[in-house]
């Protein structure tokens with residue numbers, strides 16, 4: 001009786017050990033698969049609902065959207081960053097209005113954080129703007145793609161990393177989830193962060209910026225299985241190679257580098273929040289679906305989002321992040337700032 005019990009105990013212990021070690025710390029698949037179209041859809045219908053009044057910078061609606069983001073982080077038990085006193089990085093109106101002589105009220109970036117287990121001082125930033133253009137002529141501009149899509153993508157990526165952490169596979173480096181404000185008025189939130197960084201710029205290993213990943217443009221009318229990759233190779237050949245390799249391995253999207261051409265007249269590289277990181281020498285990759293008929297229009301609604309594409313592109317951002325925070329050596333910066 002006793003012997004059998006000991007044997008049984010031995011079997012259970014070894015088998016649970018075997019099970020645990022089967023999950024390779026280098027393999028993000030299990031956690032990547034927690035990022036689903038359904039979860040993103042549920043969140044986006046809230047972030048891009050009329051209740052948020054188009055999320056104009058500093059407005060009541062934007063603050064409501066911000067509260068929703070914070071509630072989600074609290075639910076997932078993801079705290080605000082070490083060194084901060086809340087989920088907010090307040091930005092005074094004077095800063096927001098200095099450049100374009102506008103009349104915006106105070107606003108705030110929202111941040112959350114998962115600390116790295118081995119190199120906590122090295123930080124990856126994942127950014128997306130949560131402001132949009134508000135209400136015009138009585139119509140609410142809900143900005144589901146711009147940038148509700150990036151906003152909910154960050155929430156889902158954070159949840160996936162938190163699940164990995166709970167399962168004993170937390171990131172080795174730290175991750176700052178940064179929802180920036182004032183993008184539509186001139187990339188203000190990211191500019192404020194880069195000038196007032198919570199973690200030293202020198203310790204910031206990269207920025208993954210997500211701005212519009214839920215729709216398709218006319219160039220890809222036949223398939224939504226693509227994403228534009230912009231900026232990855234400008235400062236770091238590692239960042240480019242990691243983006244390509246992780247996509248080949250896990251998401252198999254058609255990576256379109258058309259807008260990465262420095263001579264492209266759209267200059268998207270300079271037009272979203274990652275640019276404020278790149279300016280300081282931080283390697284940045286921008287994921288983007290291109291523009292469409294509802295860009296900055298009242299038709300940018302959650303009903304028009306292609307949730308399968310949103311999920312895949314979010315998964316790509318997640319697996320790039322996974323590699324960046326878990327690789328033994330920090331990625332190199334081997335090209336000059338231009």
Ligand SMILES: [Zn+2]
Nearest residue numbers: 146147211212
């Ligand atoms: Zn945008």
